[in-house]
Each structure stands twice: as structure tokens, then as C-alpha cells.
Amino acid sequence: MKRAIIGFTKDEHGNWVALLSCGHPQHVRHDPPFTLRPWVESAAGRAGKIGVALNCVRCDRLELPDGWIADGRGDVITATGVPSRWWRIQRSDAEHWLTLEVIRGCVRWIPCQPGPSLQVVDAGNAIAIPPDVMYRLDWSEDAMSAFTRYHRPNETD
Numbered sequence: 019m020k021r022a023i024i025g026f027t028k029d030e031h032g033n034w035v036a037l038l039s040c041g042h043p044q045h046v047r048h049d050p051p052f053t054l055r056p057w058v059e060s061a062a063g064r065a066g067k068i069g070v071a072l073n074c075v076r077c078d079r080l081e082l083p084d085g086w087i088a089d090g091r092g093d094v095i096t097a098t099g100v101p102s103r104w105w106r107i108q109r110s111d112a113e114h115w116l117t118l119e120v121i122r123g124c125v126r127w128i129p130c131q132p133g134p135s136l137q138v139v140d141a142g143n144a145i146a147i148p149p150d151v152m153y154r155l156d157w158s159e160d161a162m163s164a165f166t167r168y169h170r171p172n173e174t175d
């Protein structure tokens with residue numbers, strides 16, 4: 019899915035890495051003749067790319083970014099206790115990742131946009147839900163599950 023560039027850093031080999039709004043890093047090498055990104059070599063060039071969206075395959079694979087910090091697990095939710103709005107299509111908030119842990123039964127995570135694929139999560143398993151993604155959830159009748167919210171490593175809340 020498309021993610022905006024929010025900054026740049028270098029890896030341990032001196033290659034430029036774009037920092038994406040989702041928390042994932044993505045190499046943006048200038049490596050002629052294979053990859054041509056002359057803009058990455060100058061501060062002005064990089065500044066001009068802030069806000070530009072790149073395709074993030076790690077978000078499509080639902081990979082929680084390294085180093086994000088759990089805010090603590092939320093209440094255990096049973097299928098009968100799921101707020102009605104949670105059965106409808108919703109959009110996760112733009113600043114946080116979530117994990118959905120299934121304790122009993124089964125939950126289906128159904129993305130409503132291109133990129134990630136449908137996930138069936140059964141007891142003892144969990145999935146990560148990226149920020150700013152549209153999805154719907156289906157709980158089995160006996161399902162028990164819990165969300166955990168994650169924030170960026172440099173956030174202080």
C-alpha cells in the first residue's frame with residue numbers, strides 16, 4: 019500500500035533509506051545504471067520528496083515495524099461484546115499499529131483496499147494491523163480476542 023515519505027536516514031553501509039509514515043524503512047539508492055535516483059544525493063532533492071508516496075510491501079505483509087512500543091493490551095472482547103460499529107468497514111488510525119490476538123475461536127480480518135490479503139486468525143495467533151488501512155472484522159460466535167496498540171519508538175505518550 020502507498021505510504022508517504024516522512025524523512026531519510028542512512029543504513030550502516032551509507033545507503034539512503036526513506037522513512038515512511040507507517041514506520042517502515044525503504045532503501046532509495048542511487049545506483050546507476052540499475053537504479054536512477056540522483057535526487058537522493060542532495061539535501062534539496064530529498065526535501066523535495068517528503069510527502070511523496072512509495073509502495074510499502076511490508077505493510078501489505080502486515081509486518082509490525084521494528085522497535086514500535088506496545089501501549090498495553092486492551093480488554094478481552096467476546097463476539098457478543100463487540101461494538102456494532104466494529105462489524106462494519108473501518109479505518110485504523112493513522113499514527114498507530116494494532117495487533118489483534120485471538121484467544122479463543124476465530125477472527126477474519128478482511129482488508130477493503132488493494133495490498134494486504136484476507137487473514138484468518140485462530141486461537142493462539144495474532145496479526146498486526148497497519149495504520150490508516152480500511153478493513154472489516156468477522157468474529158466467530160465463540161471468539162475471544164484483544165487488541166494491543168503500538169506507538170513509534172520516538173513518541174513520548
Ligand SMILES: [Zn+2]
Binds near residue numbers: 021040074075076078
Ligand atoms: Zn509500511
